[in-house]
Amino acid sequence: MKNQTQLKILFIADIIGKPGLDIVTAFLPSLIRKHNINFCIANGENAANGKGITPREFFAYRQLGIDVVTSGNHVWDLAQGRKLLQDEVPLLRPLNYPQESPGRGSDIYEGNNGISVGVLNLQGRVFMYPIDCPFKAVKREVERMRTKTPVLIVDFHAEATAEKQALGWYLDGQVSAVIGTHTHVQTADERILPEGTAYITDAGMTGPFDSVIGLSRKIALKRFIQGIPHRYEIAKENIRLNGVVITIDAESGRSTAIERISQP
Numbered sequence: 513m514k515n516q517t518q519l520k521i522l523f524i525a526d527i528i529g530k531p532g533l534d535i536v537t538a539f540l541p542s543l544i545r546k547h548n549i550n551f552c553i554a555n556g557e558n559a560a561n562g563k564g565i566t567p568r569e570f571f572a573y574r575q576l577g578i579d580v581v582t583s584g585n586h587v588w589d590l591a592q593g594r595k596l597l598q599d600e601v602p603l604l605r606p607l608n609y610p611q612e613s614p615g616r617g618s619d620i621y622e623g624n625n626g627i628s629v630g631v632l633n634l635q636g637r638v639f640m641y642p643i644d645c646p647f648k649a650v651k652r653e654v655e656r657m658r659t660k661t662p663v664l665i666v667d668f669h670a671e672a673t674a675e676k677q678a679l680g681w682y683l684d685g686q687v688s689a690v691i692g693t694h695t696h697v698q699t700a701d702e703r704i705l706p707e708g709t710a711y712i713t714d715a716g717m718t719g720p721f722d723s724v725i726g727l728s729r730k731i732a733l734k735r736f737i738q739g740i741p742h743r744y745e746i747a748k749e750n751i752r753l754n755g756v757v758i759t760i761d762a763e764s765g766r767s768t769a770i771e772r773i774s775q776p
């Protein structure tokens with residue numbers, strides 16, 4: 513018999529432009545079936561051709577069964593995305609941007625089995641734009657959200673491994689999962705921390721792998737070799753879907769399993 517308090521969450525790593533959308537379209541239905549997914553989160557900061565998101569990609573993701581779209585530093589790249597953040601839609605931007613910036617960084621949603629799922633989006637400060645402290649911001653918000661549900665999922669959009677690991681330990685036992693994003697390279701360090709928080713340093717990327725973190729190799733090489741900016745163009749070859757599946761005990765909010773996904 514299926515455990516009624518078990519919740520399975522699929523987190524899809526940064527979806528890159530059209531190639532990313534195509535592979536999500538191809539694989540999401542079978543992933544949801546295979547893993548009995550109750551709730552699906554995807555990072556969409558690179559949805560619109562690698563930079564930002566527009567209503568077009570956002571509603572395409574929603575139609576495919578993605579419940580919430582998280583983001584990161586690129587969410588501000590397009591005016592349409594900044595406007596979308598102000599609407600009442602399940603799109604999050606990192607919580608620790610100044611309060612005056614559009615949108616919100618956390619909210620509570622519902623899985624297909626009626627279980628409440630809190631989602632928080634955070635951004636790191638090491639080798640990134642120096643916004644407010646992610647540790648202080650998340651602590652306050654977790655305390656508030658835990659009065660409503662013990663199932664809390666954090667997308668920590670950050671560059672530095674150490675900052676991500678530190679946040680994982682900081683929140684162990686307070687949230688169900690800390691999932692790293694932003695580097696676009698999936699790490700093999702997924703684990704359940706001692707107090708029941710699922711952790712991975714980076715969930716990876718959903719897009720073209722014959723690239724430099726999604727960018728066309730030719731353009732990335734020009735940038736590095738010449739040391740000057742070149743137009744942004746995403747790659748097209750070797751498209752993969754990355755992410756993680758997390759199994760959570762909904763009563764306690766503790767995770768019991770985390771599995772890396774990399775398809776095909």
Ligand SMILES: [Fe+2]
Pocket residue numbers: 526557558584694695696
């Ligand atoms: Fe990204």
Ligand SMILES: [Fe+2]
Pocket residue numbers: 557584585586669694
């Ligand atoms: Fe990013």
